[in-house]
Amino acid sequence: MAQEDVKAKVLRNGVIVAGHPRSGTSLVCQLVESAGVKFPSDFEEDEYNQGGYYELALSKDLSKRLLEQAMTVENTIDMNKIVDRLNSYRGPAGLKLVRIPAIFFYRHVAKRLRAVLVYRNPADVKASMLRRGISRFSISWVENNNALIAAYENIKESIIISYESILAKEGWVEEGFKKLGLNVDLSIIKPERRTQQRSRVLITEEEKQLYKILQELERESCCIK
Secondary structure (H helix, E strand, C coil): CCHHHCCCCCECCEEEEEECCCCCHHHHHHHHHHCCCECCCCCCCCCCCCCCCCCCHHHHHHHHHHHHHCCCHHHHHHHHHHHHHHHCCCCCEEEEECCHHHHHHHHHHECCEEEEEEECCHHHHHHHHHHCCCCCCCCCHHHHHHHHHHHHHHCCEEEEEEHHHHHCCCHHHHHHHHHCCCCCCHHHCCHHHCCCCCCCCCCCHHHHHHHHHHHHHHHHHCCCC
Protein backbone atom coordinates (compact mmCIF):
# COMPACT_ATOMS: atom_id res chain seq x y z
CA MET A 1 0.00 0.00 0.00
CA ALA A 2 1.41 3.39 -1.00
CA GLN A 3 1.88 6.06 1.63
CA GLU A 4 -0.50 8.41 -0.20
CA ASP A 5 -3.28 5.82 0.06
CA VAL A 6 -3.45 6.16 3.85
CA LYS A 7 -4.67 9.34 5.50
CA ALA A 8 -4.80 10.00 9.21
CA LYS A 9 -8.32 10.21 10.63
CA VAL A 10 -9.46 13.12 12.79
CA LEU A 11 -9.84 12.62 16.54
CA ARG A 12 -12.99 14.59 17.29
CA ASN A 13 -12.96 15.06 21.06
CA GLY A 14 -10.07 13.46 22.91
CA VAL A 15 -8.78 13.71 26.46
CA ILE A 16 -5.27 12.35 26.94
CA VAL A 17 -3.85 11.52 30.34
CA ALA A 18 -0.07 11.35 30.06
CA GLY A 19 2.66 10.70 32.59
CA HIS A 20 5.71 8.58 33.32
CA PRO A 21 4.95 5.04 34.57
CA ARG A 22 4.00 4.87 38.27
CA SER A 23 3.15 8.58 38.35
CA GLY A 24 -0.58 8.26 39.02
CA THR A 25 -1.91 8.17 35.46
CA SER A 26 -4.44 5.44 36.23
CA LEU A 27 -5.79 7.41 39.19
CA VAL A 28 -6.14 10.49 36.99
CA CYS A 29 -7.98 8.39 34.39
CA GLN A 30 -10.46 7.42 37.12
CA LEU A 31 -11.00 11.09 37.94
CA VAL A 32 -11.43 12.06 34.30
CA GLU A 33 -13.82 9.14 33.82
CA SER A 34 -15.90 10.48 36.73
CA ALA A 35 -16.36 13.63 34.63
CA GLY A 36 -18.03 11.64 31.85
CA VAL A 37 -15.05 10.72 29.66
CA LYS A 38 -15.00 7.14 28.34
CA PHE A 39 -11.72 5.21 28.44
CA PRO A 40 -11.52 2.02 26.38
CA SER A 41 -9.19 -0.46 28.09
CA ASP A 42 -7.76 -3.91 27.50
CA PHE A 43 -6.26 -4.46 30.96
CA GLU A 44 -7.94 -5.31 34.26
CA GLU A 45 -6.96 -4.13 37.72
CA ASP A 46 -4.33 -5.94 39.79
CA GLU A 47 -2.43 -5.41 43.06
CA TYR A 48 -0.43 -2.57 41.53
CA ASN A 49 -3.36 -0.69 39.96
CA GLN A 50 -6.49 -1.58 41.89
CA GLY A 51 -8.67 0.72 39.84
CA GLY A 52 -7.54 -0.68 36.50
CA TYR A 53 -4.96 0.40 33.93
CA TYR A 54 -7.10 2.32 31.43
CA GLU A 55 -4.82 1.31 28.55
CA LEU A 56 -5.24 -0.12 25.08
CA ALA A 57 -2.79 -2.83 24.05
CA LEU A 58 -2.58 -1.40 20.53
CA SER A 59 -1.90 2.10 21.88
CA LYS A 60 0.94 0.83 24.09
CA ASP A 61 2.59 -0.89 21.14
CA LEU A 62 1.93 1.98 18.74
CA SER A 63 3.47 4.55 21.09
CA LYS A 64 6.76 2.63 20.98
CA ARG A 65 6.71 2.49 17.20
CA LEU A 66 5.73 6.13 16.77
CA LEU A 67 8.80 7.24 18.70
CA GLU A 68 11.03 4.95 16.65
CA GLN A 69 9.50 5.33 13.19
CA ALA A 70 7.01 8.27 13.23
CA MET A 71 3.95 8.04 10.93
CA THR A 72 4.70 5.10 8.67
CA VAL A 73 1.86 3.51 6.71
CA GLU A 74 1.47 0.77 9.32
CA ASN A 75 1.52 3.25 12.18
CA THR A 76 -1.03 5.49 10.48
CA ILE A 77 -3.33 2.50 9.98
CA ASP A 78 -3.03 1.52 13.65
CA MET A 79 -3.56 5.10 14.83
CA ASN A 80 -6.70 5.24 12.70
CA LYS A 81 -7.96 2.12 14.50
CA ILE A 82 -7.44 3.83 17.85
CA VAL A 83 -9.06 7.06 16.64
CA ASP A 84 -12.04 5.08 15.30
CA ARG A 85 -12.47 3.43 18.69
CA LEU A 86 -12.31 6.77 20.50
CA ASN A 87 -14.66 8.42 18.01
CA SER A 88 -17.20 5.61 18.49
CA TYR A 89 -18.29 7.22 21.76
CA ARG A 90 -20.86 10.00 21.64
CA GLY A 91 -19.03 12.23 24.08
CA PRO A 92 -15.35 12.77 24.83
CA ALA A 93 -13.09 9.73 24.87
CA GLY A 94 -9.91 9.25 26.86
CA LEU A 95 -6.53 7.73 26.12
CA LYS A 96 -3.68 7.05 28.54
CA LEU A 97 -0.08 7.45 27.42
CA VAL A 98 3.09 6.68 29.40
CA ARG A 99 5.44 7.45 26.51
CA ILE A 100 4.67 11.14 26.63
CA PRO A 101 6.25 12.25 23.31
CA ALA A 102 3.61 10.16 21.50
CA ILE A 103 1.02 12.76 22.53
CA PHE A 104 2.18 15.03 19.71
CA PHE A 105 1.12 12.53 17.05
CA TYR A 106 -2.41 12.64 18.46
CA ARG A 107 -2.27 16.42 18.74
CA HIS A 108 -1.63 16.64 14.99
CA VAL A 109 -4.80 14.66 14.14
CA ALA A 110 -7.13 16.08 16.82
CA LYS A 111 -9.96 18.52 16.19
CA ARG A 112 -10.10 19.07 19.95
CA LEU A 113 -7.58 17.72 22.40
CA ARG A 114 -7.43 18.20 26.15
CA ALA A 115 -4.47 16.92 28.14
CA VAL A 116 -3.98 16.16 31.81
CA LEU A 117 -0.23 15.85 32.36
CA VAL A 118 0.75 14.00 35.51
CA TYR A 119 4.06 13.94 37.37
CA ARG A 120 5.31 12.49 40.65
CA ASN A 121 8.34 12.80 42.91
CA PRO A 122 11.08 10.97 40.95
CA ALA A 123 12.34 9.10 44.02
CA ASP A 124 8.88 7.62 44.63
CA VAL A 125 8.55 6.79 40.92
CA LYS A 126 11.83 4.88 40.96
CA ALA A 127 10.92 3.07 44.17
CA SER A 128 7.50 2.12 42.84
CA MET A 129 8.97 0.81 39.60
CA LEU A 130 11.60 -1.20 41.46
CA ARG A 131 8.84 -2.70 43.60
CA ARG A 132 7.48 -4.15 40.36
CA GLY A 133 10.90 -5.40 39.30
CA ILE A 134 11.41 -2.66 36.70
CA SER A 135 14.85 -1.09 36.95
CA ARG A 136 14.45 1.23 33.98
CA PHE A 137 11.94 2.37 31.37
CA SER A 138 12.63 2.88 27.67
CA ILE A 139 12.38 6.66 28.22
CA SER A 140 14.05 8.16 31.27
CA TRP A 141 12.08 10.15 33.84
CA VAL A 142 13.86 13.32 32.70
CA GLU A 143 13.23 12.75 28.99
CA ASN A 144 9.60 11.85 29.58
CA ASN A 145 8.89 14.83 31.81
CA ASN A 146 10.68 17.23 29.48
CA ALA A 147 8.20 16.01 26.87
CA LEU A 148 5.44 16.64 29.41
CA ILE A 149 6.53 20.27 29.68
CA ALA A 150 6.66 20.57 25.90
CA ALA A 151 3.12 19.15 25.71
CA TYR A 152 1.90 21.76 28.20
CA GLU A 153 3.55 24.51 26.19
CA ASN A 154 2.03 23.32 22.90
CA ILE A 155 -1.45 22.05 23.81
CA LYS A 156 -3.72 24.95 24.65
CA GLU A 157 -6.17 22.98 26.78
CA SER A 158 -3.77 21.27 29.16
CA ILE A 159 -2.83 21.24 32.83
CA ILE A 160 0.07 19.83 34.80
CA ILE A 161 -0.79 18.21 38.10
CA SER A 162 1.08 16.06 40.60
CA TYR A 163 0.17 12.72 42.08
CA GLU A 164 0.94 14.16 45.51
CA SER A 165 -1.51 17.06 45.05
CA ILE A 166 -4.25 14.70 43.94
CA LEU A 167 -3.85 12.35 46.91
CA ALA A 168 -3.83 15.33 49.27
CA LYS A 169 -6.96 16.66 47.54
CA GLU A 170 -5.39 20.09 47.36
CA GLY A 171 -7.84 22.89 46.64
CA TRP A 172 -6.42 23.64 43.21
CA VAL A 173 -6.89 20.08 41.92
CA GLU A 174 -10.60 20.45 41.26
CA GLU A 175 -10.05 23.93 39.82
CA GLY A 176 -7.41 22.65 37.43
CA PHE A 177 -9.76 20.03 36.02
CA LYS A 178 -12.52 22.61 35.74
CA LYS A 179 -10.25 24.67 33.49
CA LEU A 180 -10.54 21.79 31.03
CA GLY A 181 -14.32 21.54 31.48
CA LEU A 182 -14.01 18.41 33.61
CA ASN A 183 -16.03 18.25 36.83
CA VAL A 184 -14.33 15.39 38.61
CA ASP A 185 -15.46 13.47 41.70
CA LEU A 186 -12.64 13.71 44.23
CA SER A 187 -14.36 11.24 46.56
CA ILE A 188 -12.99 8.35 44.49
CA ILE A 189 -9.43 9.15 45.61
CA LYS A 190 -8.14 6.51 48.04
CA PRO A 191 -4.85 7.73 49.60
CA GLU A 192 -4.37 4.39 51.36
CA ARG A 193 -3.62 2.77 48.00
CA ARG A 194 -0.40 4.76 47.70
CA THR A 195 2.55 2.39 47.30
CA GLN A 196 5.51 4.72 47.94
CA GLN A 197 5.96 7.93 49.88
CA ARG A 198 9.08 9.96 50.69
CA SER A 199 11.37 7.29 49.31
CA ARG A 200 15.09 7.69 50.00
CA VAL A 201 16.01 6.23 46.62
CA LEU A 202 18.80 8.33 45.12
CA ILE A 203 17.87 10.79 42.37
CA THR A 204 20.10 12.94 40.19
CA GLU A 205 20.57 16.70 40.38
CA GLU A 206 18.90 16.98 36.97
CA GLU A 207 15.84 15.15 38.28
CA LYS A 208 15.70 17.45 41.32
CA GLN A 209 15.82 20.54 39.12
CA LEU A 210 13.17 19.26 36.74
CA TYR A 211 10.91 18.30 39.65
CA LYS A 212 11.06 21.91 40.89
CA ILE A 213 10.17 23.21 37.44
CA LEU A 214 7.19 20.86 37.27
CA GLN A 215 5.98 22.13 40.65
CA GLU A 216 6.18 25.70 39.37
CA LEU A 217 4.28 24.83 36.19
CA GLU A 218 1.61 23.03 38.20
CA ARG A 219 0.93 26.26 40.07
CA GLU A 220 0.82 28.15 36.77
CA SER A 221 -1.43 25.73 34.94
CA CYS A 222 -3.93 25.32 37.78
CA CYS A 223 -3.91 29.03 38.69
CA ILE A 224 -2.55 28.36 42.17
CA LYS A 225 -2.03 31.64 44.00
